[in-house]
Amino acid sequence: MSLETAIGRNHLSKHGNLLISAICLAVLAAVLRFHSLGVWAYSGDESATLTEERIMFHAQPVPDGDQAYRLPRLIPVSYLLFHAGHTLFGSDERGFRTMSALLGTLCVMLTFLLLDGPMGRPTALATALLMALMPQHVAHSQEARFYVVAALFGSACLLVGARLLWNPGGRSMHRAEIYRAMLAGALACAATLSHTLLLIMLPLLCTAVAAGARTGHRTLPRAVWGMFAAAALLLAAFAIFYVRPLVHDWNQGADWGYSTLHSVLGSIVMIGWPVALLAAVGALLMLRDPSAQNAYWLVCLLGWLAATILLPLIMVYHVEYSFPFVLGALVAAGYAIAVIYRLLLARSALAAGAWLGTICLVNVPALASHFVDGSRIDERGAVQYVREHWQSGDRVTGYAVSLFRLYAKGCCAPSFPLSRGPQSVAELKRLGSAGGRLWIVLDRSRAGLDPATQRWLFDCSVHKFSIGGRRYDEAEYAVDIYLVTTRVVADCEA
Secondary structure: OOOHHHHHHHHHHHHHHHHHHHHHHHHHHHHHHHHOOOOOOOHHHHHHHHHHHHHHHOOOOOOOOHHHHHHHHHHHHHHHHHHHHHHHHOOOEEEEEEEEHHHHHHHHHHHHHHHHHOOOHHHHHHHHHHHHHHHHHHHHHHHOHHHHHHHHHHHHHHHHHHHHOOOOOOOHHHHHHHHHHHHHHHHHHHOOOOHHHHHHHHHHHHHHHHHHHHHHOOOOOOOHHHHHHHHHHHHHHHEEEEEEEOOOOOOOOOOOOOOOOHHHHHHHHHHOOOHHHHHHHHHHHHHHHOHHHHHHHHHHHHHHHHHHHHHHHHHHOOOHHHHHHHHHHHHHHHHHHHHHHHHHHHHOHHHHHHHHHOOEEEEEEHHHHHHHHOOOHHHHHHHHHHHHHHOOOEEEEEEHHHHHHHHHHOOOEEEEEOOOOOOOHHHHHHHHHOOOOEEEEEEEEOOOOOOOHHHHHHHHOOOEEEEEEOOOOOOOEEEEEEEOHHHEEEEEEO
């Protein structure tokens, strides 16, 4: 056999293995993301997406200052994709979520294919497996909300940026580097148009590229920085003249914002404690072996940490806002897995394969818990129970009345929204003493109801039904249904 033939066969084998691995990952990711996709009821966020999509694309009337009017105009890429999915796949739960499931699967595929060269196949495979099996990634891929869209474009931006620093042959790649910079800048813009907070993605990308180039003693063409500067000017103009008026007074007066401590712990829970520990180990290993790619992904990891720590200090913050930045942590964890894999491979291929296969399953218990209830309450089941027991003159109240109305479809009215917290007691007293029967539908989490509301329900209502499966992680996404009559209210307040 000639040397050329041997090299050709080796090349084909390498690409064949890449293709087989990519197909297997795609199947795994798709099975997890399409499993039970249409089984669960809409969550509160999904019902908001339904409303916002109708406002933007179907001219549903709403005041211009309403957040439901402003949000889809802030992030039109996300809502354009939801509209496309709604049009192509239908308006039921499965159809409306299909686009998210496809995008989540694509995100896993891109992570593997674009990391394979710059970081090596073991790191690429471990990172993609961690993402495919990450409970929160699966949950957002089964939810019609903008998080998975933002994660796709944000991850693609960082992955293309990593390839900007990759030059395996050591030859001149001037034109390729410019094209990659152009693509990374465009993806940063698309990420911003899918989640406004990703305005910080371009500065993170530029910082990571600069750190990688300096560490790897690379001199990038001036045109690369010119592309980044053009994208920065475009995003700056967009932020000043378009975003700023739309976000004025956003979430003003909201009481659900996360503190920094809650944000940090919530972000660790999001990726899983074992993966967080692996990411810390991976960061130390990257520091010990400085290279362009290691420096690049260390900056991406620090970007995720900075967003988690600093954003709660300057805005009303929810921990899911850091989800599009999570790739840096996953790559660091994947790198730690790959280093240990190579050490084991020198001694035993079986041990190395067992390590790679088992360590990526660390979040499976949490993933199994997600599939009990889809990590959402079953308001549809609550509506069904109330409808079956409804009498003329009844009324209903609850925390998720808009979601209740979505499934009630004109039945079980009138319905009244209920505030969360101690102030709900005064509202319950007023509604309960107004005459007729009052149904109270409350979603329950592990935190439970506030004590004042619990006492009033215990004294003045009858608990009729609970909906929600028992999860393996002891988190709860349950709905409790109570019934109140005027006589019972009068007796309990006497």
